[in-house]
Amino acid sequence: MSNIADYLTYKSNKCMEFLTKKLTLALLLVSSLTFGQRVYNNVSIDVDYGISGVKDPELIDPVHYDFGVRYMFGDTWGIKLDYGFDKFRTQKSPIEMGLNSHRISAQAACNLTNLLDPRSYFYNRDFNVLTHVGLGYTVQKSVTLPRAGNDEIGHIIFGINPQYSITDNLAVGIDFTGLVHFSQHFWFDGKYTYTDPVFNGTPNGTSTLIYNLSLGLSYTFGE
CATH class of the missing domain: 1.20.5 (Single alpha-helices involved in coiled-coils or other helix-helix interfaces)
Known part of the structure; x- marks a missing residue:
């Protein structure tokens, strides 16, 4: 037993x-x-407000804002579509002089933090560095010469966007963006480039570099 x-x-x-x-x-x-x-949110709505800048001439009261939608295919790469507005003014009185600039862009987006260290995606991390680069279309309107029509320009756009997550869905960030305009026919004072002695009377316009520095919010959702 x-x-x-x-x-x-x-x-x-x-x-x-x-x-x-x-x-x-x-x-x-x-x-x-x-x-x-791991589930991640892949759709983001970005809103930024800040200033615009150029090398020359000196601007007064520069204003920039933009609105964008970003879709991430994974934890590293995605695409971004955005609209931006820039106000360039060189004089307010007795006559207001400057430009209003509207742009749309299609860009590739990258989470640089995850690209440099793929394991970092699994960390409990609140800080990310995003980058973006692409092409776009700009329409500029002279305030100095209101009857001069629109200046239509192609551009290259690139930037870097460090973000800090406040919640799982909301982040605050600083965005520094640069743009290269091709064949711009209005200078930032609103006058034709070929009337400015700096450009030697060329009727073909000139390439210019613009930068934006802005503070923004990013709301993320979707799975």
């Missing part, structure tokens, strides 16, 4: 050991799959 009891105890212990191992393995597998398939 004792031998039977010992045998049953032995088999019971072996069965419990087997089940414990299988359960542990199953829990590790589930945990691994859950961690590996």
Whole structure:
């Protein structure tokens, strides 16, 4: 009788050991799959407000704002569509002089933090550095010469955008963006470039560099 009891105890212990191992393995597998398939928000709405700048001439009361939508295909790469407005003024009285500039752009977006260290995506991290680069279309209107029509320009746009997450869905950030305009026919004082002696009377316009420095919010959603 004792031998039977010992045998049953032995088999019971072996069965419990087997089940414990299988359960542990199953829990590790589930945990691994859950961690590996981490859900992330892939759609962001970005709103920024700040200033515009150029090398020359000196501007007064420069204003910039933009609105964009970003879609991330994963934790690193995505695309961004945005609209931006810049107000350039060189004089307010007795005659207001300057430009109003509207632009739209299509850009590639990259989470530089995740690109440099792919493991960082799994950290409990509140700080990210985003970058963006692309092409766009700009329409400028002279305030100095209101009847002069529109200046239509192609541009290259590039920038860097450090962000700090306030909540899981909301981040605050600083965006520094540069733009290269091709064949701009109005200078930032609103006059034609070919009337300015700096450009030697060329009727073909000139390439210019513009920068924006802005503070913004980014709201992220979607799975």
